[in-house]
Amino acid sequence: MDFNDTPEEAAFRAEARAWLEANAELADPHETTRNLLSEREDPATIAEAQAWQKKKAAAGWTCITWPKQHGGRGGTPIQQVIWNQEEAKFKTPPNIFAIGLGMLGPTILTHGTEDQIARYIPKMVEGSEIWCQLFSEPGAGSDLAALRMSATRDGDDWSLNGQKIWTTGAQFSRWGMIVTRTDPNVSKHAGLTYFIVDMKSPGIEIRPIRQINGGSGFNEVFFNDVRVPDGNRVGAVGDGWKVAITTLMHERASIGSGSGRGTFKDLLRLARETQIGGRPALEDSTVRQKLADFYIAQRGLQYTSYRTLTALSRGQTPGPEASIGKLVGAPLNQQMASFACDLQGATGALSDPAAAPQEAAWQDQFVSAPGLRLAGGTDEILRNIIAERVLRLPPEPRLDKDVAFRDVPTGPANA
Amino acid sequence: MNFDFSEDQKLLQKTARDFLVEHCPLEAVRKVLESSSSYDPALWKGTAEMGWQGAAIPEAYGGAGFGYLELAVLAEEVGRALAPLPFASSVYLATEAILLAGSEEQKSALLPSLASGDRIGSFALFEKPGTPTPDAVETRFEDGTVSGTKIPVVDGDVADLVVVVARDGDGLSLVLVDLDAKGVERTRLESFDGSRSQARIRFDRAPATVLGKAGEGASLAQRVLDRAAILMAFEQLGGAQRSFDETKAFAMGRYAFGRPIASFQSLKHRMADLFCKVELARSNCYYGAWALSHDARELPLAACQARVAATEAFELAATENIQIHGGVGFTWEYDCHLFYRRSKHLALALGNANSWRERLIQELESGSAA
Numbered sequence A: 001m002d003f004n005d006t007p008e009e010a011a012f013r014a015e016a017r018a019w020l021e022a023n024a025e026l027a028d029p030h031e032t033t034r035n036l037l038s039e040r041e042d043p044a045t046i047a048e049a050q051a052w053q054k055k056k057a058a059a060g061w062t063c064i065t066w067p068k069q070h071g072g073r074g075g076t077p078i079q080q081v082i083w084n085q086e087e088a089k090f091k092t093p094p095n096i097f098a099i100g101l102g103m104l105g106p107t108i109l110t111h112g113t114e115d116q117i118a119r120y121i122p123k124m125v126e127g128s129e130i131w132c133q134l135f136s137e138p139g140a141g142s143d144l145a146a147l148r149m150s151a152t153r154d155g156d157d158w159s160l161n162g163q164k165i166w167t168t169g170a171q172f173s174r175w176g177m178i179v180t181r182t183d184p185n186v187s188k189h190a191g192l193t194y195f196i197v198d199m200k201s202p203g204i205e206i207r208p209i210r211q212i213n214g215g216s217g218f219n220e221v222f223f224n225d226v227r228v229p230d231g232n233r234v235g236a237v238g239d240g241w242k243v244a245i246t247t248l249m250h251e252r253a254s255i256g257s258g259s260g261r262g263t264f265k266d267l268l269r270l271a272r273e274t275q276i277g278g279r280p281a282l283e284d285s286t287v288r289q290k291l292a293d294f295y296i297a298q299r300g301l302q303y304t305s306y307r308t309l310t311a312l313s314r315g316q317t318p319g320p321e322a323s324i325g326k327l328v329g330a331p332l333n334q335q336m337a338s339f340a341c342d343l344q345g346a347t348g349a350l351s352d353p354a355a356a357p358q359e360a361a362w363q364d365q366f367v368s369a370p371g372l373r374l375a376g377g378t379d380e381i382l383r384n385i386i387a388e389r390v391l392r393l394p395p396e397p398r399l400d401k402d403v404a405f406r407d408v409p410t411g412p413a414n415a
Numbered sequence B: 001m002n003f004d005f006s007e008d009q010k011l012l013q014k015t016a017r018d019f020l021v022e023h024c025p026l027e028a029v030r031k032v033l034e035s036s037s038s039y040d041p042a043l044w045k046g047t048a049e050m051g052w053q054g055a056a057i058p059e060a061y062g063g064a065g066f067g068y069l070e071l072a073v074l075a076e077e078v079g080r081a082l083a084p085l086p087f088a089s090s091v092y093l094a095t096e097a098i099l100l101a102g103s104e105e106q107k108s109a110l111l112p113s114l115a116s117g118d119r120i121g122s123f124a125l126f127e128k129p130g131t132p133t134p135d136a137v138e139t140r141f142e143d144g145t146v147s148g149t150k151i152p153v154v155d156g157d158v159a160d161l162v163v164v165v166a167r168d169g170d171g172l173s174l175v176l177v178d179l180d181a182k183g184v185e186r187t188r189l190e191s192f193d194g195s196r197s198q199a200r201i202r203f204d205r206a207p208a209t210v211l212g213k214a215g216e217g218a219s220l221a222q223r224v225l226d227r228a229a230i231l232m233a234f235e236q237l238g239g240a241q242r243s244f245d246e247t248k249a250f251a252m253g254r255y256a257f258g259r260p261i262a263s264f265q266s267l268k269h270r271m272a273d274l275f276c277k278v279e280l281a282r283s284n285c286y287y288g289a290w291a292l293s294h295d296a297r298e299l300p301l302a303a304c305q306a307r308v309a310a311t312e313a314f315e316l317a318a319t320e321n322i323q324i325h326g327g328v329g330f331t332w333e334y335d336c337h338l339f340y341r342r343s344k345h346l347a348l349a350l351g352n353a354n355s356w357r358e359r360l361i362q363e364l365e366s367g368s369a370a
């Protein structure tokens, strides 16, 4: 048992490190980690991110696990993780390509035609075209298959009508991947079809939605007779659920290299620098007990990810431990932010970077953290997944199986 | 990255599990709980024959010379089986203290009989309710004898020797006492986990020899406790995993309202959370095993992490196990209470979780963090 790279892993790390040193600036490890969620839609940030992506792509550092002929490196999952670990040590723009490269690209590679792969993949890899995921609707989130966006065949085209919501990055995306309902008369999972849609098409209207953290990372997207050529269909008509599952599987498989690392250090520093009863808060026993619990949970997550990496490193499929990260990590983030604001007393309510400690990073995290517990599967859905897929506990009885979609019960909050 | 046990270690684990399934079913645990016996001597002999007590003792001192990763694997199985054995007292505490601080002569004299299981060791720290600090120790070492009262001493009634934390001049020392010597009076005490034994030991000028450097008892005791905490965390992990497995199996087979109770979402979500808790504890335990086997600088911190995480996991798993069983979970006949009792026994045996959280923060303050 050790934390060492194998000789091959060490060689790969050295190669990655050398390229990064030649092309980027090392980050200061003592700097407070800031949550960039609310800055991603800024055009300057996007341009910077695209420039960095292009540089990486030219040297073959994006999509390390993809085959070489599709712009990848033909590498292993562990190499991707090693790259992520090394890249994180450098000052780089936020990664706005994760939805495309992590989820949509693999879906096209699995279910797309050769023409689709040739047209879309290279530009996705080099970052010149950004992608978004048009899955959720006002009436369909956790229960994605309840979606109603309609697609009807019209000659060589399809006509799309309806609404998507919570679409991250729609406002700066060139392409989107969308799940639609092509047949409401069959059961809900059977009537779906998956398309690639040009976000510049006439009839698409994008309205940014203001988030509770002040940013507008996600949008409402309205479709009014949007024409999509049949050549942009991914998979067969009626096979949309199967294709969507591929996308969702990749969403869950994206493994972090240890969640929220470093932020504990900031919290410890904060406890040293704030006071309770005229003494550093760090001397207060309730503060100490709480800090210990945060530390242990974070370390638990970190070593759990090391166990996952070990499985990858041995060429095995990661075990159930891989599904824990988000379910434990996202609420932990929120609890730590809330606690950090508490430590600051009345000042904890100030989000002015000049007035609150550590440039108000904790206040930013406090208002951003709830989103992490919802996006990409809510806490509750993750518990269902662990219970049913990992622990193999029986499913709940359902009221939406074996009936035509139009007869499935629905309520006023689904409109 | 190689953060897992090796194939050989997993094989050892399987052998240990098979052995305990055969020789230590829960009826055997219950037998000790319900009788006046303090442990299961036949099982003790059996594990000794397989070299478990001497797993981390070098061959030169009669041990099997496996190593700490192997001992951790065995500890998890001992915990999983709720084995009614003085394993922690003798192996993680007394043996570790002697390995850590003993002179060549002490090691040669004592380790072979501890490795073979012919003698049982124990460790005496506590004297009164609460969480002790070094200056609260009143038991005294003077002129080659020790006097004072230690309570509780786990396995103190059946042990042959004990490592005592005693006041020695201005500081503390670890001293070794042969429990058959004159001046030693021991009384077995009732506890809520009757499958493990507890005792009060009164020393009245009992002959004692210093273990390690005189006056360094406080730091030596802490080092012994840290090492023991990691190994005990594996015992707790084994208990937590078993409780979880039993909970799940029961919930799949019990029906209410026309369906398995395991299909109710409130129970599914609690089992999912419990699963996370046990897995995170496992990860923290693995880190502890790594630190122990590499004698790493981070060992104290790793010990605190493993100890707290495993304590919480086992306590929660044992508590949920009763709740999810319903009424039968509260009966003497069902086995749920065996886990519940053991989880609390282990949670307290090396000082409670709060004291380990406090120690973790002290470690972070002193900067030994990786």
Ligand SMILES: Cc1cc2nc3c(=O)[nH]c(=O)nc-3n(C[C@H](O)[C@H](O)[C@H](O)COP(=O)(O)OP(=O)(O)OC[C@H]3O[C@@H](n4cnc5c(N)ncnc54)[C@H](O)[C@@H]3O)c2cc1C
Pocket (backbone or CB within 6 Å): A132, A133, A134, A135, A136, A137, A138, A139, A140, A141, A142, A143, A165, A166, A167, A168, A169, A218, A371, A372, A374, A375, A376, A377, A378, A379, A380, A381, A384
């Ligand atoms: C920051 C952010 C970015 C996002 N980006 C995108 C994106 O790019 N593309 C996209 O398509 N979507 C995106 N989403 C949408 C996201 O996937 C959904 O918000 C999420 O799946 C929940 O769906 P919902 O909002 O409809 O809530 P609902 O599904 O209505 O859930 C409401 C509540 O009910 C609970 N619930 C629902 N079903 C169950 C069940 N079976 N058991 C127990 N509880 C249940 C939920 O956990 C939740 O607490 C994003 C969301 C956020 C917050």
